[in-house]
Amino acid sequence: MLAWHLVVLPALCAGVAALELDAVLVGQWMLSRPLLVGPLVGWACGSPAMGAAVGAMIELFSLEDLPVGCVIPLNGTVAAAGAVLLLAGPHAVPAAAALPAGLALGIGHRALESRARTWRSGLTAELLTSLSRDEEPPWRAVLFKSLALQWAMTALFLYLGTALAGPALSRLWDLAPAFGREGLTTAFGWVPLLGLAVLLQSFLRKLV
Numbered sequence: 001m002l003a004w005h006l007v008v009l010p011a012l013c014a015g016v017a018a019l020e021l022d023a024v025l026v027g028q029w030m031l032s033r034p035l036l037v038g039p040l041v042g043w044a045c046g047s048p049a050m051g052a053a054v055g056a057m058i059e060l061f062s063l064e065d066l067p068v069g070c071v072i073p074l075n076g077t078v079a080a081a082g083a084v085l086l087l088a089g090p091h092a093v094p095a096a097a098a099l100p101a102g103l104a105l106g107i108g109h110r111a112l113e114s115r116a117r118t119w120r121s122g123l124t125a126e127l128l129t130s131l132s133r134d135e136e137p138p139w140r141a142v143l144f145k146s147l148a149l150q151w152a153m154t155a156l157f158l159y160l161g162t163a164l165a166g167p168a169l170s171r172l173w174d175l176a177p178a179f180g181r182e183g184l185t186t187a188f189g190w191v192p193l194l195g196l197a198v199l200l201q202s203f204l205r206k207l208v
Contacts, residue, residue, distance in 0.1 A: 001090045004089060004090050005163060009085065009089070009159060009162065009163060010155075010159060012041060012044055012045075012081070012085065013081075013085075013154075013155045013156075013158040013159040013162075014151075014155045015044075016037065016041065016077060016078070016081040016154070016155070016158060017150075017151045017152070017153075017154035017155035017158065018151060019031050019032050019036075019037060019040075019077060020032050020075070020077040020078065020150070020151075020154045021147060021150055021151060023075075023077060025146065025147060025150055026147065032076070032077045033059060033076065033077075034054075034055040034056075034058040034059040034062060034076040034077065034079065034080035035055050035056055035059040036055070037055055037076075037077050037080045037081055038051040038052055038053075038054045038055015038056065038058065038059075038080040038081075038083075038084055039051045039052040039055055041080070041081050041084040041085065041088075042054070042055075042084050042088070045084065045085070045088035046088070047087075047088055050084065050087060050088070050095075051080075051084045051088075054080060054083045054084050054087070054095070054098075054099065054102070055080045055084070057099065057191050057192060058076055058079050058080045058083065058099075058102065058103070058106075059076065059080075061074075061103070061194075062074050062076040062079070062106075072110045072113050072114055072117075073110075074103070074106045074107055074110070075105075075106040075107075075109040075110065075113070076106060077106075077154075078102075078105050078106045078109045078154065078157070078158055078161075079102045079103050079105060079106025079107075080102065080106075081102075081158060082101065082102040082105035082106070082158060082161055082162055082165075083098045083099050083101065083102025083103070083105075084098075084102075085158075085162040085166075086098040086101055086102065086162055086165060086166055086169065089162065089166045090166070091166040091167050091169070091170035092170065093165075093166060093169045093170050093173065094173055094181075094184075094185075095188060096181075096184040096185045096187070096188035097169050097172075097173055097184060098169070099188060099191065101165050101169055105157075105158070105161045105162075105165075108157070108161070109154070109157055112153050112154075112157055116149055116150060116153055119149065120146050120149075123142045123145060123146055126138070126142060127139075127142060
């Protein structure tokens with residue numbers, strides 16, 4: 001368990017944070033989509049099929065969430081990675097609890113992203129000041145600061161979120177009454193159908 005928290009989990013969170021940069025900052029090659037992040041993290045944890053299933057479900061739920069303008073959507077990258085890490089970690093959180101916890105992490109990341117955007121607006125002012133003085137703008141330094149902040153913020157958030165939620169959720173699951181566990185398990189069984197409903201709605205909107 002010590003190796004998981006000191007080596008495996010930090011490395012995985014750092015890798016996921018690097019992929020997350022693709023969402024709006026670098027490339028936009030779709031590498032950050034849950035459909036890819038899920039199986040990649042699952043493969044790194046020894047269970048690519050589980051990761052693919054979780055990634056596919058979160059992908060369906062985040063199809064309509066797009067970072068347009070000032071809208072900050074659910075972070076599907078963090079949600080998919082968080083759910084898989086909770087499932088595969090040493091505390092073995094059941095899927096019925098890991099999936100909603102992963103979605104909660106994806107939603108929680110939005111608050112940090114909002115603060116990061118405010119900070120990055122200060123970098124824009126720095127560039128404008130250089131231009132107003134007829135100086136060469138520090139493009140590389142500003143780009144590095146922006147990417148480094150996003151990467152560090154996401155990696156730390158994902159690490160702390162999964163490291164703290166893992167043992168807490170595992171313990172709560174054991175303490176929960178049987179009807180509560182059965183209810184969550186039943187609800188989890190309906191998740192693929194709900195995801196397909198979201199996909200169908202998305203297709204219908206494009207046809208209308």
